[in-house]
Amino acid sequence: MTAPHDLPRIDPATLPEPVDVTDNSAALAAVAAVVAAGPFDPTWESLRKYTPPRWYHDAKFGIFLHWGVYSVPGFRNEWYARDMYREGTPEFEHHVATYGPQSEFGYKDFIPSFTMEHFDPAAWANLFRRAGAQFVVPVAEHHDGFAMYDTRRSRWNAATMGPERDVLGDLLTAVDDAWMVRGASSHRAEHWFFMNGGAKFDSDVLDPATIDFYGPAQRQETAPNERFLEDWLLRTVEVIDRYRPQVLWFDWWIEQPAFEPALRTLAAYYYNRAAEWGREVVINYKWQAFAEGSAVYDIERGAMGGIPPVVWQNDTSVSKTAWCWIDGHDYKGVRDVIAELADVVAKNGVLLLNVGPKPDGTIAEPEQRILEGVGRWLTANGEAIYGTRPWIVSGEGPTHVPAGSFVDGDTPVYTPEDVRFTTRHDVTGDHVYAILLGSPADGTARIRSFGSASTLLARPIRSVEVLGVAGAATWTQTADALEVTVPAGTNPDSGPVVRLWLRPEAAPERHEGLLN
Numbered sequence: 192m193t194a195p196h197d198l199p200r201i202d203p204a205t206l207p208e209p210v211d212v213t214d215n216s217a218a219l220a221a222v223a224a225v226v227a228a229g230p231f232d233p234t235w236e237s238l239r240k241y242t243p244p245r246w247y248h249d250a251k252f253g254i255f256l257h258w259g260v261y262s263v264p265g266f267r268n269e270w271y272a273r274d275m276y277r278e279g280t281p282e283f284e285h286h287v288a289t290y291g292p293q294s295e296f297g298y299k300d301f302i303p304s305f306t307m308e309h310f311d312p313a314a315w316a317n318l319f320r321r322a323g324a325q326f327v328v329p330v331a332e333h334h335d336g337f338a339m340y341d342t343r344r345s346r347w348n349a350a351t352m353g354p355e356r357d358v359l360g361d362l363l364t365a366v367d368d369a370w371m372v373r374g375a376s377s378h379r380a381e382h383w384f385f386m387n388g389g390a391k392f393d394s395d396v397l398d399p400a401t402i403d404f405y406g407p408a409q410r411q412e413t414a415p416n417e418r419f420l421e422d423w424l425l426r427t428v429e430v431i432d433r434y435r436p437q438v439l440w441f442d443w444w445i446e447q448p449a450f451e452p453a454l455r456t457l458a459a460y461y462y463n464r465a466a467e468w469g470r471e472v473v474i475n476y477k478w479q480a481f482a483e484g485s486a487v488y489d490i491e492r493g494a495m496g497g498i499p500p501v502v503w504q505n506d507t508s509v510s511k512t513a514w515c516w517i518d519g520h521d522y523k524g525v526r527d528v529i530a531e532l533a534d535v536v537a538k539n540g541v542l543l544l545n546v547g548p549k550p551d552g553t554i555a556e557p558e559q560r561i562l563e564g565v566g567r568w569l570t571a572n573g574e575a576i577y578g579t580r581p582w583i584v585s586g587e588g589p590t591h592v593p594a595g596s597f598v599d600g601d602t603p604v605y606t607p608e609d610v611r612f613t614t615r616h617d618v619t620g621d622h623v624y625a626i627l628l629g630s631p632a633d634g635t636a637r638i639r640s641f642g643s644a645s646t647l648l649a650r651p652i653r654s655v656e657v658l659g660v661a662g663a664a665t666w667t668q669t670a671d672a673l674e675v676t677v678p679a680g681t682n683p684d685s686g687p688v689v690r691l692w693l694r695p696e697a698a699p700e701r702h703e704g705l706l707n
Contacts, residue, residue, distance in 0.1 A: 196289055196290060196291075198263075198290065198296075198300070198301070198303070198304050199300075199303045199304065200296060200300040200303070201299050201300050201302055201303055201352075202303075203400055203401075206346065206352075207346045207351060208346070209346060209403045210343070210344060210345055210346055210403075212344050212345075212422060212425075213418075215421045215422070215425055218425050218428075219421065219424075219425070222424070222425070222428055222456065222460055225460050225463050225464060226456060226459045226460050226463060228463060229463060230462075230463065230466055231458070231459040231462040231463055231466075232459055233452075233455040233456045233458070233459040234455065235455065235482040235485060237459070238455065238458050238459065238462070238481075238482065238485035238486075239482060239483075239484040239485050241458075241462060241484070241485055241486065243473060243487055243501065243502050244471030244472070244473065245471075246325075246372065246471065247326075247372075247438070247471075247473050247487075247502065247541065248502045248541075249325075249577060249578040250325035250326055250372070250541060250577070251325070251532070251536050251541055251542065251576050251577055251578075251579075252323055252324055252325055252532060252541070252542050252544070252565075252569070252576065252577075253324050253325060253326040253327060253328060253372075253374070253438070253541065253542070253543045253544070254319045254322065254324040254326075254327045254328070254543070254544060254545075254546065254562075255328050255329075255330075255376070255440075255506055255508070255514075255543045255544060255545035255546070256327070256328070256329040256330060256362075256545065256546060256547070256548065257269055257330050257333070257508075257514040257515040257545055257546075257547045258307075258329065258330060258339065258358070258515070258516075258547065258548045259305070259330065259333050259335060259337055259339060259515065260272070260298070260301050260302055260305045260335060260337050260353065260550075261301075261333070261335060261515050262305070262515050262516040262517075262547065262548065262549060262550045263301040263304045263305050263550045264285075264286070264289075264290075264301060265515075265516055265517045265518050265549075265550070266281075266282060266285055266517060266518070267281060267282060267285075267512075267513065267517060268512070268513035268514065268515065268517065269333060269334075269513060269514050269515035269547075270282075270334070271298075272298045272334065272335035272385065272386065273334065273335075273385050273386065273388065274388075275293065275298060276293060276298075276386060276387075276388035276389035276394055276396060277388040278388070278391075278392065292393070292394075293389060293392075293393075293394035293395060293396075294393045294394050294395060297389075297394060297395035297396070297398075297401075297405075298335065298386075298395075298405075299347075299395065299401055299404055299405075302337070302347075302352055302353045303352075303353070304550060305349075305353040305354065305550050306353065306354060306550065306551065306552070307349075307353070307354040307356075307358060307548075307550065307551065307552035308354075308551055308552060309551050309552040309553050310354065310356075310358060310361075310548075310552030310553075311552070312358075312361045312362045312364070312365035313365045313368070313369075315362060315365065315548075315554065316362070316365035316366050316368065316369040316371065317369060318554065318559060318562055318563075319366075319369070319371065319562070320369045320370075320371060321562070321563060321566045322562035322563065322565050322566040322569075323565060323566045323569035323570070323573060324371060324544075325371055325372060325577075326366075326371055326372035326373070326374055326437070326438055327362070327363075327366045327371055327372070327373065327374060328374035328375060328376050328436075328438050328440050328543060329359055329362055329363070329374075329375060329376070330375075330376050330378065331359055331375040331376060331377055331430050331434075332377060332378060332379050332426070333378045334378050334379075334381040334382055334385040334442075335382070335385065335386075336379070336382045336385070336386075336404055336405070337349070337353075337404075338426075339358055339359045340357055340358075340359035340360060340375075340430065340433070340434065341357040341359075341360060341433070342426065342429060343429065344422065344425060344426055344429060345403070345404075345426075346403070347403070347404045354552070359375065359434065360433070360434060363375075363434055363436070372437045372438065373434065373435070373436050373437060373438075374436045374437060374438030374439065374440065374473075375430050375434060375436040375438070375439060375440070376439075376440035376441070376442070377426070377427055377430065377439070377440070377441055377442070378441075378442040379423055379426055379427070380415075380423060380441075380442065380443075380444040380445045380447075380450065381442065381443070381444045382407070383407055383409055383411075383415045383419055383444075384407075384408070384409055384410060384411040384413075385408070386405045386406075386408040387408045387409060387410060387411065389405065389408065390408050396408050407419060414447065414448070414449040415447070415449050415450070420449065420450065420453050423450075423453065424453045424456065424457055427439075427457055428457070428460060431460070431461055431464055432464070435464075435468060435470070436472075437465075437470055437471070437472045437473065438472070438473045438475065439461060439472065439473070439474050439475070440474075440475040440489065440506070440543070441474070441475060441476050441477070441480065442477065443477045443478060443480075443491075445476070445480045446476075446477070446478045446479055446480035450480070454480060454481060458474060458481070458485060458486065461474065473486070473487050474486035474487065475487050475488075475489040475504055475506075475543075476488065476489060477489055477490070477491060477596075484501070487501075487502060487503060487504055488503045488504070489503070489504045489505070489506055489543075490503070490504070490505050490506075490595070490596050491505075491506055491507075491596050491597060492505075492506070492507045492508070492596060492597045492598065492599040492600075493505055493507075493594075493595055493596040493597065493598055493599075494534060494535070494538075494592050494593065494594050494595070494598055494599075495535075495538045495539075495540065495594055496594035497538065497585065498537075498538050498539050498581045498584075498585050499538070499539050499540075500539075501539070502539055502540065502541060503539065503540045503541070504540060504541045504542070504543055505531070505535045505540055505541070505542055505543070506543040506545065507531060507542070507543070507544060507545065507599055508544070508545035508546075508547070509522055509523055509528065509544065509545065509546055509557075509558050509561045509562075510522055510523070510545075510547070510558075511523060511599065511600055511602075513547065514545050514547055515547040516547040516548060516549045516550070516555065517547075520555075520557070522557050522558075522561065523561070523599075523602060524561075524602075525560075525561055525564030525565060525568070525684045525685075526684055526685050527602045528544065528561060528564075528565055529564075529565060529568050529684060529685040530603070530605055530628045530685070531599070532544075532565070532576065533575075533576075533611040533626040533628065533685075534585075534586070534592060534611055536576050536579060536611070536613055537581060537582070537585040537586055537611035537612055537613055537626070538581060538585045539580070539581045544562075544565075546558045546562065564684050565684075567684060568682065568684050568685055571658055571659035571682065571688075572626070572658045572659065572682070572685075572688045574615070574624075574658065574690075575613055575624035575626055575658060575688045575690070576613070578615060579613035579614060579615045579624065580613070580614055580615070581612075581613065581614070582612035582613060582614040582623055583612075583647050584612060584640060584647065585611060585612060586609070586610055586611040586612060587608070587609075587610050587612075587638075587639055587640050588605070588606065588608045588609030588610055588628070589606060589608055589609065590603050590604070590605050590606060590609045590628075591603075605628035605629045605686075606628075606629045607627055607628075607629040607630060607631040607632070607636065607637075607686060608629070608637070608639075609627070609628040609629060610625050610626065610627055610628065610638055610640070611625075611626045611628065612624065612625055612626070612640065613626070619692075620653075620692060620693065620695055621650070621692075621693045621695075622690055622691060622692055622693070623641075623648070623690075623691045623693065624658075624688060624689070624690050624691075625638045625640075625641065625688065625689040625690075625691075626685075626686070626688050627685075627686030627687050627688070627689070628685065628686055629686045630677075630681075630682070630685075630686045630687070631677060631686070631687075634676060634677050634678070634679060635674050635675065635676060635677065636657075636673075636674070636675040636677050636686075636687055636689055637672040637673070637674050638672055638673045638675070638689065639671060639672045641668065641672065641673035641691065642668065642669060642670055642671045642672040642673060643668055643669065643670050644670035644671065648691075648693070649693075650693045650694050650695075650696060651693070651694045652666075652668065652673075652691050652692070652693060652694070653691075653692045653693060653694045654691075654692045655673070655675055655689060655690070655691055655692075656689070656690045656692075657675065657677055657678070657681060657687050657688065657689055657690075658687075658688040658689075658690055659681060659682065659688075660677075660678055660681060664676060664677075664689070673689075673691075675687075675689050
């Protein structure tokens with residue numbers, strides 16, 4: 192294998208001609224026609240009529256993928272493209288020491304080594320299906336400006352260089368074949384400023400030959416201009432029309448005021464296109480980028496403190512250290528991910544779990560093992576997750592889980608007293624699930640919210656089972672708790688899951704007399 196400092200540079204002579212996107216009048220007119228056709232128009236009043244689809248609320252678990260040129264250096268995180276041009280950062284120092292000055296070896300020069308030669312989309316999709324995922328959201332374009340799809344708006348894309356194939360399209364086809372739902376994410380907004388460090392010293396960022404890749408590289412304090420906003424809108428429209436994702440995930444910075452008109456137009460366009468397709472779709476957004484009720488709120492590496500009345504999403508990663516492939520990940524354990532999933536679902540949420548493929552197109556063994564472990568747990572306990580809704584309370588137990596974004600750095604150490612609850616109503620009646628986040632050492636699960644004195648169970652218990660264990664469980668209900676015997680070895684990747692089947696409500700007898 193080639194040593195890092197000997198990586199081949201990009202050959203300018205082999206680059207295709209830049210794409211001229213200065214005149215967007217025809218494309219914008221086509222967007223306007225779709226928006227005008229309805230049923231949604233580009234106002235928050237209209238967009239608030241959106242309803243998240245049942246399939247998404249039931250899905251509970253999806254896979255996120257951060258793949259891109261940044262996986263070639265594989266150093267610290269996926270912001271390498273920005274930080275290698277910011278003097279004083281570890282990335283800057285590492286880059287100069289490993290690859291040489293940024294004027295001689297810039298970010299673009301990693302592209303020839305981003306080959307993905309072992310990329311097997313069917314194998315990836317099969318892995319995600321075994322993990323229990325119901326939908327898959329690959330990054331279509333990250334902050335670095337390199338499109339992972341076959342775009343007509345830039346020569347800097349995976350179909351033209353690097354892998355030289357439409358890796359997004361190939362993966363989404365495999366996702367379809369595996370009966371999961373296709374999605375895509377856009378992180379393009381931050382490209383307005385992302386490479387601006389390279390404009391402050393001698394680097395390749397302002398080289399006229401490649402400024403269509405690195406630009407605009409403007410100051411973060413400035414609002415994006417109309418040309419950039421048009422291009423952002425039309426790149427997103429291109430992803431919608433070429434790939435028909437049913438989940439469209441947006442990163443931060445679109446909450447900047449300059450984006451607001453474009454966001455309303457984009458949402459109306461996407462919802463109207465989905466109506467043409469006969470598909471129900473989801474937009475994920477952070478912070479206050481969209482009006483409440485017009486899309487689905489997303490928290491990065493986060494948690495809710497209570498149970499929101501509408502579905503939401505937590506996007507997190509198998510790694511605590513980065514979203515993309517790097518050397519030296521600090522990985523979460525399978526038990527940690529299952530606890531996150533249970534906490535999110537108990538609070539009316541959906542978990543989007545990220546993996547970061549290597550530049551050769553493989554998924555690292557530790558990440559595969561985490562996905563396989565989650566899949567094993569869901570195979571045995573999935574009925575407590577899929578298609579469920581929150582119970583009266585989301586959980587009980589002594590371990591505090593902070594609410595908000597970026598709270599997964601310190602993984603909680605859960606005890607058998609930490610429990611999350613879900614419920615389901617189906618043709619067989621009403622069920623309540625207690626997901627223990629720790630394994631009881633004495634073989635007895637004690638669930639305080641199911642005690643007779645708690646009054647949370649509105650009806651008597653018909654039966655109790657431990658998921659994954661054949662037959663009815665041995666149980667006792669006291670005033671303080673429901674005590675359930677758990678066989679040894681149940682759920683080695685997490686605590687046991689207890690299912691209650693409640694007695695049906697007694698229908699009142701009719702007492703009607705004939706009128707005289």
